[in-house]
Amino acid sequence: MNEKSIDIVPLVDAHCHVGTTPHEIQQPVHELSNDKISRALMSNNPYDWARLQLIQFKKGNNSSPQYKGFGIHPWYSHLFTFKNEKTLTKEQHYRQILNYKESDSIILTKLIQDVLPDPVYIEEYISNIDFSNVNLIGEIGLDKSFYIPSNGFYQGHSNDAEVIITKTKIKVSMDHQVKVFKRMLQLACDKSLNVSLHDVNCHMKLFDICQQYLLNVIPIKICLHSYTGSIEFLLSQWIKKFTEQRIFISVSQYISFKKDEGNLDYSQVPHKCILTETDYIVDNGVTEISLQDSLEDTLEKLAKVLPLGSSHETRRLVFDNFCRFMHNDL
Ligand SMILES: [Zn+2]
Numbered sequence: 580m581n582e583k584s585i586d587i588v589p590l591v592d593a594h595c596h597v598g599t600t601p602h603e604i605q606q607p608v609h610e611l612s613n614d615k616i617s618r619a620l621m622s623n624n625p626y627d628w629a630r631l632q633l634i635q636f637k638k639g640n641n642s643s644p645q646y647k648g649f650g651i652h653p654w655y656s657h658l659f660t661f662k663n664e665k666t667l668t669k670e671q672h673y674r675q676i677l678n679y680k681e682s683d684s685i686i687l688t689k690l691i692q693d694v695l696p697d698p699v700y701i702e703e704y705i706s707n708i709d710f711s712n713v714n715l716i717g718e719i720g721l722d723k724s725f726y727i728p729s730n731g732f733y734q735g736h737s738n739d740a741e742v743i744i745t746k747t748k749i750k751v752s753m754d755h756q757v758k759v760f761k762r763m764l765q766l767a768c769d770k771s772l773n774v775s776l777h778d779v780n781c782h783m784k785l786f787d788i789c790q791q792y793l794l795n796v797i798p799i800k801i802c803l804h805s806y807t808g809s810i811e812f813l814l815s816q817w818i819k820k821f822t823e824q825r826i827f828i829s830v831s832q833y834i835s836f837k838k839d840e841g842n843l844d845y846s847q848v849p850h851k852c853i854l855t856e857t858d859y860i861v862d863n864g865v866t867e868i869s870l871q872d873s874l875e876d877t878l879e880k881l882a883k884v885l886p887l888g889s890s891h892e893t894r895r896l897v898f899d900n901f902c903r904f905m906h907n908d909l
Pocket of ligand 1 (some may be wrong): 594595596621718804858
């Protein structure tokens, strides 16, 4: 492959975000550079979904394919209710789905009064989505380690430097997280859309639920973003059951390659399953160059461990894999 043809193979960011900025959604339509990076942009909640819808991409010869994900991330699952709001007060909703000690009851009351929004009825939220605008379902999943922050939900950074955001000891119940996750998998099945999954310390539970919902829905492919399970679990469960045609591992610089050799032995992962990602918020002032650097660094590290000869060949492989992931051709 000569330098020129390498240059036109886009870098792949198979899992990244736009900002959750509740007070700045109605900004003018903004454009995101898409010359060098092909992206799957996730949404996690109603705020970043509103923002993602406003993003436009350049069309033309130099543009790389861009995709939009619709999801409810476990860090925002408490903002949704399965009951029509008329049958449940805001206070009842949050007290039912959050786990807290009696000693934190006053903190919770303050959260509900001061920062948590009225819950969104999930069926109404889904029914208002124009799915012609959606290319995959994500980010969705389960998180056993997540605590509600003192500003009610994670918002990247606060504009108000005076406000110090801390972690509370209040968690979203696993039952509620599972309910939201299952609803989103059902949606993926209904719409025949692939999924991008978040899993922190819920490896078996998440795998079991995916088997239950997705195993027999053959066109659906699964991206395990910043996978933190073991190589054994990946090979003997995910890939064995779903086959290597349907499982993708998207590898990031800051989680997967915190150590130079990687968080797991990537040489054992089938090459066709490998994707790259930043998991960064890409529309909040981060430069295009730093995003490219992060992806190129990940490719270099992958090229060393796979081993595929050069990071250029790895770049081609990852782009081919991303096309297979997004385009439903097995
Ligand atoms: Zn993410």
